[in-house]
Amino acid sequence: xxxxxxxxxxxxxxxxxxxxxxxxxxxxxxxxxxxxxxxxxxxxxxxxxxxxxxxxxxxxxxxxxxxxxxxxxxxxxxxxxxxxxxxxxxxxxxxxxxxxxxxxxxxxxxxxxxxxxxxxxxxxxxxxxxxxxxxxxxxxxxxxxxxxxxxxxxxxxxxxxxxxxxxxxxxxxxxxxxxxxxxxxxxxxxxxxxxxxxxxxxxxxxxxxxxxxxxxxxxxxxxxxxxxxxxxxxxxxxxxxxxxxxxxxxxx
Amino acid sequence: xxxxxxxxxxxxxxxxxxxxxxxxxxxxxxxxxxxxxxxxxxxxxxxxxxxxxxxxxxxxxxxxxxxxxxxxxxxxxxxxxxxxxxxxxxxxxxxxxxxxxxxxxxxxxxxxxxxxxxxxxxxxxxxxxxxxxxxxxxxxxxxxxxxxxxxxxxxxxxxxxxxxxxxxxxxxxxxxxxxxxxxxxxxxxxxxxxxxxxxxxxxxxxxxxxxxxxxxxxxxxxxxxxxxxxxxxxx
Numbered sequence: 333x334x335x336x337x338x339x340x341x342x343x344x345x346x347x348x349x350x351x352x353x354x355x356x357x358x359x360x361x362x363x364x365x366x367x368x369x370x371x372x373x374x375x376x377x378x379x380x381x382x383x384x385x386x387x388x389x390x391x392x393x394x395x396x397x398x399x400x401x402x403x404x405x406x407x408x409x410x411x412x413x414x415x416x417x418x419x420x421x422x423x424x425x426x427x428x429x430x431x432x433x434x435x436x437x438x439x440x441x442x443x444x445x446x447x448x449x450x451x452x453x454x455x456x457x458x459x460x461x462x463x464x465x466x467x468x469x470x471x472x473x474x475x476x477x478x479x480x481x482x483x484x485x486x487x488x489x490x491x492x493x494x495x496x497x498x499x500x501x502x503x504x505x506x507x508x509x510x511x512x513x514x515x516x517x518x519x520x521x522x523x524x525x526x527x528x529x530x531x532x533x534x535x536x537x538x539x540x541x542x543x544x545x546x547x548x549x550x551x552x553x554x555x556x557x558x559x560x561x562x563x564x565x566x567x568x569x570x571x572x573x574x575x576x577x578x579x580x581x582x583x584x
Numbered sequence: 585x586x587x588x589x590x591x592x593x594x595x596x597x598x599x600x601x602x603x604x605x606x607x608x609x610x611x612x613x614x615x616x617x618x619x620x621x622x623x624x625x626x627x628x629x630x631x632x633x634x635x636x637x638x639x640x641x642x643x644x645x646x647x648x649x650x651x652x653x654x655x656x657x658x659x660x661x662x663x664x665x666x667x668x669x670x671x672x673x674x675x676x677x678x679x680x681x682x683x684x685x686x687x688x689x690x691x692x693x694x695x696x697x698x699x700x701x702x703x704x705x706x707x708x709x710x711x712x713x714x715x716x717x718x719x720x721x722x723x724x725x726x727x728x729x730x731x732x733x734x735x736x737x738x739x740x741x742x743x744x745x746x747x748x749x750x751x752x753x754x755x756x757x758x759x760x761x762x763x764x765x766x767x768x769x770x771x772x773x774x775x776x777x778x779x780x781x782x783x784x785x786x787x788x789x790x791x792x793x794x795x796x797x798x799x800x801x802x803x804x805x806x807x808x809x810x811x812x813x814x815x816x817x818x819x
Contacts, residue, residue, distance in 0.1 A: 537653045540653050
């Protein structure tokens with residue numbers, strides 16, 4: 333059986349990697365990774381705006397975003413994909429490739445989820461940071477920009493990595509609207525071979541496992557590192573302390 | 585297509601039947617996989633806490649596999665892969681007994697067990713060490729201390745993530761449509777094909793999912809309120 337799997341990988345590695353790329357659209361693993369990376373890149377700024385809106389004092393800002401977050405949390409991603417599949421072409425009036433449909437859905441879905449992470453990061457900082465920043469003369473936006481977000485986002489790096497992992501896993505659902513990703517490529521291979529479905533889908537599972545496990549591993553390591561640094565246990569390279577004698581010597 | 589008209593779907597007995605059957609199958613798959621996941625999760629937790637030395641790495645590998653492989657791929661591996669490797673006797677029996685739904689329950693249940701067991705583990709780990717020592721000092725054996733002292737507190741600690749994961753299991757039950765189970769999403773797609781009332785039927789499907797998710801969330805919120813002694817004392 334392992335020989336069968338090696339033979340499949342040997343014969344179809346290019347299809348699994350890039351789909352039918354030189355002769356057709358980009359697909360396979362490359363497309364999965366591009367789709368995940370693009371959607372998280374687009375979802376990230378949106379999630380910061382959503383989080384700030386949810387923390388804002390104005391109901392007009394808070395309520396629509398809260399509704400959006402509850403909506404995306406309560407509805408299966410598959411349902412949202414079907415919605416986009418039907419709505420995106422209707423709204424744009426054009427024939428939209430399934431890649432774009434999937435990207436739109438993932439951006440909406442992940443920005444709602446990520447906004448909860450950002451919000452938790454901001455809340456975890458405590459109100460003192462904002463008070464201190466305001467006391468120093470920063471306006472609300474200035475305090476957010478220079479004091480709150482840099483700290484909150486730094487603490488969030490591991491969570492962003494985990495969201496990236498779940499985005500990679502979510503891209504598989506593009507299968508229902510024929511997004512040419514890794515899962516799609518594997519089912520194409522399966523359709524050509526017909527006799528070895530177990531081997532093909534096992535290869536698919538192994539590939540996803542390797543990618544996601546590696547990223548999860550880095551996220552966990554990073555999390556430990558950041559926690560230790562926050563607790564002051566890790567030595568951070570800092571500028572050498574300024575001693576009185578140094579000031580004196582510089583003045584001379 | 586003429587304007588927005590929900591009654592075109594809800595008023596049509598055929599479509600209403602399809603929807604009801606979809607809801608029924610969704611709940612059968614959900615209940616089946618939830619029970620399978622919870623029983624397996626307790627088993628995994630027991631294996632992890634047991635003195636058996638291989639237990640810990642085995643469970644860790646199980647959890648790692650199910651957390652890092654997309655659920656859809658796991659379902660495909662079960663239905664398109666493992667199903668075909670089964671001896672023909674079992675295969676035929678399954679095929680005549682709604683194999684799609686059975687494999688959806690197995691796939692979703694095994695996957696969710698990994699999440700549930702991690703939730704329970706972190707819940708049990710957050711019970712202070714002194715609790716076990718105190719229970720043993722009071723004359724409880726290991727099993728009885730677990731049963732009466734540690735687990736009740738551990739499960740209570742684990743309730744919030746368990747509720748979140750119960751909701752996501754409900755939403756993930758929609759993935760069963762990919763291997764052909766005739767659940768709610770399947771019914772929605774079928775009705776869309778028959779009626780061409782895309783907007784209306786997606787709206788109905790979405791509202792149904794949202795409604796049941798909110799129901800599960802509020803049952804969970806009620807349970808965790810009931811289970812929290814501090815909060816019920818305050819109330």
